[in-house]
Amino acid sequence: MKPLARIAKAAFLSLLFLPAVSAQVTSTRLLESSKEPQNWLMYSGDYAGRRYSALDQITTANAQTLVPKWAYQTMAGGKFEATPLVVDGILYATGQDNRVFALDARTGRPIWQYQHALPGDIRPCCGKVNRGLAILGDKVFVGTLDAHVLALDTKTGNVIWDVSAVDYRKGYSFTLAPLVIKNLVLLGVSGGEYGIRGFIDAYDTNTGERKWRFYTTPGPGEPGHETWEGDSWKIGGAPAWITGVFDPVTNTTYWTTGNPSPSNRGEGRAGDNLYSNSLLALDPDTGKLKWYYQFTKHDEHDYDATQVPVMVDQGDRHLIVQANRNGFFYVIDRETGKLIFANPYAQQTWSEAKDSSGSPVARKGSSPTPEGNRTCPGAAGATNWMSPTYDPQSGLFYVTAREQCDVFSTAPQPYDAGHAYYGSAYFPNDDAQPFWGALRAIDPADGKLKWEFKHTSPTWAGVLSTAGGIVFTGDAEGNFIALEATSGKVLWHFQCGASVYSSPMSFAVNGKQYVAVAAGSALFTFGLP
């Protein structure tokens, strides 16, 4: 079928399955997002976390003709990390400083704009960032830097409900895009730099009432509590600051967690420090833990596991895979939580052995020292929050890898609520070679590298794959790049004028495919001439 015909068919199918083109997003539509590839209904594009678009109008044959279609300027400084949603011709996104906006997806012209009034003493760790929205019915949902959860009217941007999740003054904030499952909106908290107690929350999408909270550091009497020394669990961190995924077949939602606090000092929190740096399988209705897998036990290098985990099916095998910040690519049975294998996909020096389950364990002597100890990957990790993608056509997993080592030092530090709590410092080490980055294509069957495209320097851009046989990504030098999914050959690039700190997405309006990415203060869209 010709690409255009496919788009037309997709659009026609969506008409068939839906009462009207402008109908509200239902939980059924979210479950069946693959039936409406013209829309991008959640942060990662689908519940599997694949960041894959079934649109195939832009192909390896015509990608070199891509042109900018429009740009929308938030006029805000700092990192623009959001992935937009698109529903039936309307694009919804967030910008820096908790801006939210709805645009005509065809032209980029704003329909409404909202900005949450932030107090002056918010404590976001790494800029006033936000990564996006979730949508259900007549509401879009956003988490804010002062730890509120808001529901905004999709038609007007008016606040429908606004709840405070926790006291932001202690270092809590929300930066991730929420995830809607059935009638609940789920989100996890940020603040691993402040000695928070991490959690994942679920709110009633209609009322904002909190239905459950899962604390990522277990309290007294709960399993896992014994993995913390004394009261260290109370300030143990383990934030859950990247959007989870959902398997409707088993009714399981998977979330990942970040570092134990303080991030670079293990003294005072002896033990594995569950459930820091873990993959959690939760019942989305109750928040009950089904199983967990901890990637990095008793972490001292800030190896958050907060990378979007991706559900991949290989025949009868139902897997969940993650390229972890600690430099290993993990393949896990998503029904049992059992590790299948873990292979390095970037340079790492923190581990040189595996335990009986095949899980990498920390090398003795890899801990930060008062004078500094060089370890790879560095504190920013072999990858970070920028999304990977899984392309079912090529069968490959694509991830932004960062080749950077740091010198980790440590120092005793008392906990002081709401104040930075690292117990450490780190520096780039004086390698003779400069740091660099790469887009890597990995075969999830064996974890082997298929190809890589080298970036001039480490980048913070995520990856999108499309049915046109293309992967899109960005770089720190400001390029937005289209590559052939099977080979890594560059097909096209565009200079956005500022580093890309976001993960791209794709949508279609009036049968025309667009690719969108945030860079600098602008959201750019591209399409065929």
Next chain:
Amino acid sequence: MDTIQRGSSSKSRGPRFKSLRRATLVAFPLVLAAICSTAHGQEKNPFAGDPKEAKLGEFQFRANCAFCHGLGAKGGGRGPDLTRAQKKHGSADADLFRTINDGVPGTAMPQNGATQQGVGMTPDEIWQVITYIRSVEVKNAGAIAGNPAHGKELFYGSPGCSTCHMIAGKGGRLAPELTTAGAARSVDYLKESVRQPNKRLAEGISEAMKEFSQEYETVSVVTQDGKAFQGVVLNEDSFTVQMMDVREQLHSFDKSQLKSFQKTRTSLMPVYDTETLSEKDLDDLVSYLLKVSTEPGGAK
């Protein structure tokens, strides 16, 4: 502080601005008092000389500043040695507060909280950092027994520094401009740069939001029509390179259009060992860099 101006929501602006106005009227005397105390607070360090606050400041320093300024504030390849009492962008408490909070435009020094590293600091935490910096300042730090006048002669003389380096408008453009290098870098770093120029390449352009600065890498290209150029990289991305050749000519190339493109991390700068530049001459040269960096308008 900037929450008020962030009312750009078309939907929420009306009511919020209204309530703000009402709140402002009621709270006006309070607001005025707050503004006065804030302004006052940014002039003078409330924690001056308090060793406990200095210790807290050290934690903040490690998390937010040490990445560039080094452990112990002694400077790194990126940030100046802060143990010197004389600071490039002002040495008074209020100057330090402003430098830390607002950053230094046109340099790699970012605004408070705007970096990937560190979490940003409250005003109190900034004062703690300043208290810490004061506690590690050393009298005559960075002072070396050199003769700056002879250093100047050397700079413009036989060692050939000014062939490539410029100070206050005089000299070459191929290598980093050095008017402020004495203030922006530690003495150890300056000496290392002369003795071992390949160990750490000097940093060139820093782009807003870009994590790593461009370095002074050496580049050699051959164009399709066989022209060869050697020089330094001014900037580069995956697809293009902007370079200055040894004749100070600027070139822009698409890498895919070049017959060959080679970069090395061997600096174009020659190694000055003790044979070519004695320890005493090096001291003189560095003392000139230190002196000129503190002179208004650079070398006179």
